[in-house]
């Protein structure tokens with residue numbers, strides 16, 4: 249994990265002092281509401297329907313157990329004893345008091361955490377693959393690059409006030425677990441002529457106008473990464489629309505300009521003014537960044553009896569077997585496994601984690617996973633380095649904590665935004681719909697038969713629940729003051745990135761579980777042996793599903 | 804006279820006359836004598852008369868929707884370029900300042916005018932702006948600490964082109 253040096257620490261202290269001063273000036277009336285607004289946003293602080301909401305960054309999802317314990321303490325002291333993992337790997341507190349926020353930031357700074365640029369029209373937290381460094385399909389660990397980008401983008405003076413928020417994700421594996429093509433800039437680390445290179449996508453995004461990012465550079469050598477990003481950001485800063493916030497994202501600029509012409513502008517800036525400049529990364533810089541993400545001290549001695557032992561535990565405990573199949577993923581080191589903690593048991597708002605759970609997870613991670621925990625954009629948590637011989641004991645502890653629901657990747661592992669229960673922009677309450685779906689599909693054999701389904705729910709077209717990239721997406725809409733839900737189908741956040749298509753007229757909340765079941769039945773009826781849900785949708789198209797839901801004449 | 808903050812923290816009085824787009828000019832005589840900051844539009848109209856004043860008395864205003872590129876070949880006529888921030892959340896001026904310094908090698912005074920607030924001074928200074936007319940003039944005398952909010956920023960900029968990694 250990245251360790252702060254004296255400079256990083258000083259910077260955070262200065263940030264806390266800065267925000268303390270800004271808050272004091274605001275509370276004294278010396279800073280107006282409209283002047284304070286962008287400042288507090290750039291510090292992760294929203295004013296929501298019920299209270300302020302503070303978004304705390306978890307850079308590329310990496311947390312130490314010290315940090316997790318501090319988050320638990322903060323949520324007890326300043327909030328209601330729980331936090332919410334967001335779809336950008338951050339953690340949100342829903343009930344802090346404005347006047348407490350500087351103190352919270354002070355507490356966070358002590359454990360090298362912050363809310364810098366957690367919202368507002370600036371470069372946001374960099375997200376990545378939650379299995380970085382341990383995935384079997386990894387090409388290059390994305391985290392060192394994330395960290396270099398984090399530092400470059402933190403308080404970047406030129407990009408203090410962009411037209412709109414700006415999200416960057418980095419992935420470095422065969423599977424895309426960071427949805428890079430749905431980011432303002434997505435970076436895919438590849439091997440090009442034997443060397444690591446950055447394939448760069450630009451102009452992807454969700455929200456009101458979902459778009460798949462387009463490739464602006466096929467294979468940029470990593471030493472040019474920051475200068476190239478600077479060129480893209482400058483073109484965006486100068487030419488992105490500022491007259492209409494719904495048209496202000498870079499995706500609209502890229503679309504309006506055309507990729508080729510946009511690319512020419514970027515390359516003009518880059519080639520003439522930025523390339524090979526002082527921000528060019530040296531080999532030493534990259535080696536330095538990599539030094540923080542080396543493998544922990546793995547047990548390399550292979551004990552063949554472990555396999556035996558696990559097999560007999562599986563045979564004796566079906567629940568353990570199910571959990572292994574669903575929540576445990578292969579690790580690049582044969583003695584280890586990746587363990588996913590499901591934050592989606594039925595009846596809990598997806599992604600919510602209590603302070604007691606946070607402390608318990610921290611204890612478990614200290615014991616079994618080198619003192620590190622990760623958050624995922626699917627709103628779960630991960631222990632990345634668990635020795636296989638410990639899996640059974642670990643499972644028992646997780647089960648007690650309610651964190652072993654064997655549903656990773658199933659339809660009940662759904663992603664949902666906070667929706668109308670918390671969010672003032674919502675058209676509809678998304679969490680009750682999430683719960684109703686989880687209740688409807690609680691039969692583990694059925695879930696197992698259905699297999700992988702990404703289901704995403706957003707309470708309005710701002711799409712915080714990423715409904716466009718769910719295999720099944722659910723969107724809250726307002727029909728004459730009544731809550732309705734629109735269903736869309738066929739989205740994909742992976743390498744075959746695709747935006748889902750609207751199925752047809754919307755439904756009432758209580759109809760949704762039934763509709764989802766009709767969709768799943770259609771899949772079961774037409775799937776070819778071994779075909780995943782999304783593959784069937786892609787093969788047959790959405791018409792048969794439309795017919796299943798709306799009857800013959802609709803299709 | 805207006806108070807002007809310099810990037811070294813000093814406060815001075817400024818006697819430049821601002822002739823923005825909002826000033827209607829029928830002819831050159833409408834521009835008072837002395838040191839004037841003129842908008843791009845007025846510059847285009849009265850360039851030939853204005854140059855007679857000499858660089859010392861001539862400055863240009865660049866609005867956020869105007870690019871310094873439009874006047875790249877004229878920059879040597881000016882001792883001051885004023886970057887106008889119509890609202891402080893319009894961040895184009897930051898890129899304009901860097902363009903002026905890094906692409907057109909403008910070495911004169913670059914000042915921030917318009918919606919200039921103390922919380923933005925640090926970033927403004929870093930992109931190469933070296934004088935500031937604060938919207939709230941009363942803040943000027945207290946503004947000095949806001950020029951140096953952070954001691955060691957990560958990325959290179961005008962104040963130090965080297966990123967922290969290379970310093």
Ligand code: SF4
Pocket residue numbers: 665666667668671672673674675706707708709710711712713
């Ligand atoms: S999608 Fe809409 S309702 Fe949901 S959190 Fe975002 S803004 Fe709020």
